[in-house]
Amino acid sequence: MLMKSVDQELKANLLKSAVRIASSNEDSTPTCVYHAIMRGLERLVVSFALSSAGSDSLVKLSVDRLSMQNPQRAISALGLLITCMYTGKIGDRPSGIYPQPDTVEFPTEDILLIAMERLRKGVPSEARVVARVLPPLLLDFFPAQEIMNKVIGEFLSSQQPHPELMAQVLFKVFEGLHSQGQQTEVRDWVLLSLGSFIQRTPLAMAMWSLTCLLCQCFQ
Numbered sequence: 001m002l003m004k005s006v007d008q009e010l011k012a013n014l015l016k017s018a019v020r021i022a023s024s025n026e027d028s029t030p031t032c033v034y035h036a037i038m039r040g041l042e043r044l045v046v047s048f049a050l051s052s053a054g055s056d057s058l059v060k061l062s063v064d065r066l067s068m069q070n071p072q073r074a075i076s077a078l079g080l081l082i083t084c085m086y087t088g089k090i091g092d093r094p095s096g097i098y099p100q101p102d103t104v105e106f107p108t109e110d111i112l113l114i115a116m117e118r119l120r121k122g123v124p125s126e127a128r129v130v131a132r133v134l135p136p137l138l139l140d141f142f143p144a145q146e147i148m149n150k151v152i153g154e155f156l157s158s159q160q161p162h163p164e165l166m167a168q169v170l171f172k173v174f175e176g177l178h179s180q181g182q183q184t185e186v187r188d189w190v191l192l193s194l195g196s197f198i199q200r201t202p203l204a205m206a207m208w209s210l211t212c213l214l215c216q217c218f219q
Contacts, residue, residue, distance in 0.1 A: 038076040071126040131165040135172035
C-alpha cells in the first residue's frame with residue numbers, strides 16, 4: 001500500500017513538472033523539448049492512467065497552449081486536446097483493461113472559439129490542418145444547431161481570410177449532418193441564412209458563397 005501511494009505521488013509530481021515546463025514561455029522551453037513533452041502527454045492520456053484531476057490539467061494546458069501565437073506549438077496543443085477529448089468520451093475506453101477515470105468536463109465553447117480563431121488568424125499551413133480536423137470534432141462534440149450557427153457565421157465573416165477552407169469545413173459538416181439524418185434541420189438553417197448570404201459584398205463573393213451553400217445543402 002505504501003509503495004502504491006509513493007508511486008502515485010511520483011506520477012503526480014512528474015505530471016505537474018511536465019505541465020509546468022510545457023506552460024512556460026518559448027524562451028525558457030525550446031521547441032523540441034515542448035514537442036517531446038506534448039507527445040509524451042498524449043501517450044500518457046491514451047494509456048488511461050490519469051486521474052480525473054490529471055486529465056483536467058491536460059485539457060486546461062492544451063486549451064491554453066492552443067491560443068499561442070506560434071503555430072507549431074499551437075498545433076501540438078491541438079493534438080493533445082483532441083486526444084483528451086476522444087479518450088474522455090464515455091464508452092471509448094476498453095472495459096476490463098484500463099481503469100475508468102471520472103468523466104472530464106470539456107470547455108466546449110472555449111474550444112470552438114479558439115479553433116475558429118486559429119482558422120481565421122493562423123498561417124495557411126496551420127489553417128489547413130485546423131480545417132481538416134474541425135468538422136469531425138464539431139460533429140462528435142457539439143449539437144447540430146450550434147455547429148451550423150458557428151460554421152455558417154464564420155463562413156460569412158468578412159474577416160475570414162480563408163473562405164475556400166471554410167467552404168470545405170461547411171461541406172464536411174453538412175455531409176456529416178446529412179449522414180446523421182438531420183437534412184431537415186440543415187435546410188431550415190440554410191433558409192434562415194439566405195438573407196445574410198445575399199447581402200454579402202462584393203456581389204461576386206455573394207454569388208460564390210450562395211452557390212457553395214446551396215450545393216452543400218442539397219448534396
